[in-house]
Amino acid sequence: AQTVTQSQPEMSVQEAETVTLSCTYDTSESDYYLFWYKQPPSRQMILVIRQEAYKQQNATENRFSVNFQKAAKSFSLKISDSQLGDAAMYFCAYRSANFGNEKLTFGTGTRLTIIP
Amino acid sequence: EPEVTQTPSHQVTQMGQEVILRCVPISNHLYFYWYRQILGQKVEFLVSFYNNEISEKSEIFDDQFSVERPDGSNFTLKIRSTKLEDSAMYFCASSLAGTGEETQYFGPGTRLLVL
Numbered sequence: 326a327q328t329v330t331q332s333q334p335e336m337s338v339q340e341a342e343t344v345t346l347s348c349t350y351d352t353s354e355s356d357y358y359l360f361w362y363k364q365p366p367s368r369q370m371i372l373v374i375r376q377e378a379y380k381q382q383n384a385t386e387n388r389f390s391v392n393f394q395k396a397a398k399s400f401s402l403k404i405s406d407s408q409l410g411d412a413a414m415y416f417c418a419y420r421s422a423n424f425g426n427e428k429l430t431f432g433t434g435t436r437l438t439i440i441p
Numbered sequence: 442e443p444e445v446t447q448t449p450s451h452q453v454t455q456m457g458q459e460v461i462l463r464c465v466p467i468s469n470h471l472y473f474y475w476y477r478q479i480l481g482q483k484v485e486f487l488v489s490f491y492n493n494e495i496s497e498k499s500e501i502f503d504d505q506f507s508v509e510r511p512d513g514s515n516f517t518l519k520i521r522s523t524k525l526e527d528s529a530m531y532f533c534a535s536s537l538a539g540t541g542e543e544t545q546y547f548g549p550g551t552r553l554l555v556l
Contacts, residue, residue, distance in 0.1 A: 362547075368530055370484070370547035416484060420545075427472060427536070428486035428497055429545060 327352045327419050331432035338407045339440050345392075346402045346435045348417030356422035359393065359400045360429070364414040373415070376400065378422070404437075412439045443467040445548035447533050453554045454523055462518045462551045464533030473516045474534040474545060475508065477501070484532065490516065523555045 328351045338344035350359070361373040376384045376393050383391050388405045404411055417432040446465045454460050466473050475487040488498040490508050507519045516535075520527055530552050534545040 360544075367549065368552075369549040370532060370534075372544055372546070375544060418484075425496060427474070427489045428499070429474075429476070429484075430486070431484040433483045 327354070327357075327421070327430050329417050329419050329430050329432035331417055331435050333435045334433070335436045335438070337438040337440055338404075340407055340409060342407055343403060343405045344407055344437065346404075346415050346417075346437065348400045348402070348432055350398050350400065350417070350419050352398070352419065352421075354421055354423070358420045358422065359391075360418040360420065361389070361391070361400075361402045362416045362418060362431075363411075364416060364434070365410075365412070370416070374402065407439050409439050409441065412437060445533055445535055445546050447531075447548035447551050449551060450549065451552045451554075453556065456525055456555055457522050460520050460523055460553065462520075462531050462533075462553070464516045464518070464535075464548055465514050466516055466533070466535030467537075467546060468514070470535035470537050470546075472496075472536045472538065472543070472545075473508075473510070474536075475518045476532045476534065476547075477529040478532065478550075479526075479529045487518070520553075523553075525555050528553060528555045 330349045357378045359376045363371045363373045374386045374389050390403045392401045414434045416434045418429045448463045473490045478484045488502045489496045509517050530550045532550045533548040536543040536545045
């Protein structure tokens with residue numbers, strides 16, 4: 326079974342600075358997908374960014390980028406130019422590429438605080 | 442932009458009562474999911490549903506739970522006899538296909554409180 330570990334329960338960053346959230350995972354599969362979801366106080370889960378394991382290039386979405394290290398099974402999220410609206414719980418998630426195994430496996434989350 | 446909707450946003454029920462949580466997935470999506478998040482804990486997968494059948498379920502999804510797509514738009518989660526430990530946020534999600542590359546889009550959740 327796959328597991329996802331987020332070792333930082335809480336992080337804080339000054340507004341406009343850069344912060345990196347860590348995520349590691351364990352799997353025996355070679356093909357899979359990784360996601361970062363954001364959960365603001367409203368509690369809705371919002372997709373931030375995704376990475377396909379077969380792609381070597383790290384995904385980027387505006388101020389959000391990932392550092393995907395497949396051999397190390399590491400998938401960190403970098404937020405540049407942090408904004409107050411980035412304050413939220415961030416969850417790393419894994420999904421198998423095998424058909425019929427569609428579930429997302431989440432980590433325990435990192436609560437990000439933005440300091441004005 | 443299309444979105445997943447869920448009703449009610451909050452539900453309070455007495456232990457032992459039945460509850461039905463409702464979801465309207467994105468209209469052209471074919472795969473539907475329920476997840477739950479107990480307060481302060483991680484989001485956990487309950488069940489996935491495709492072509493009017495359960496395609497995958499977790500250990501949490503026991504006989505107390507059932508899912509149904511009663512019409513062309515709604516997707517429901519029924520909890521037959523609620524327990525205190527069922528208190529949680531329940532999220533519905535949908536995706537266009539079941540392959541891993543397809544993003545799952547989440548609804549805003551239903552907060553269930555069992556007294």
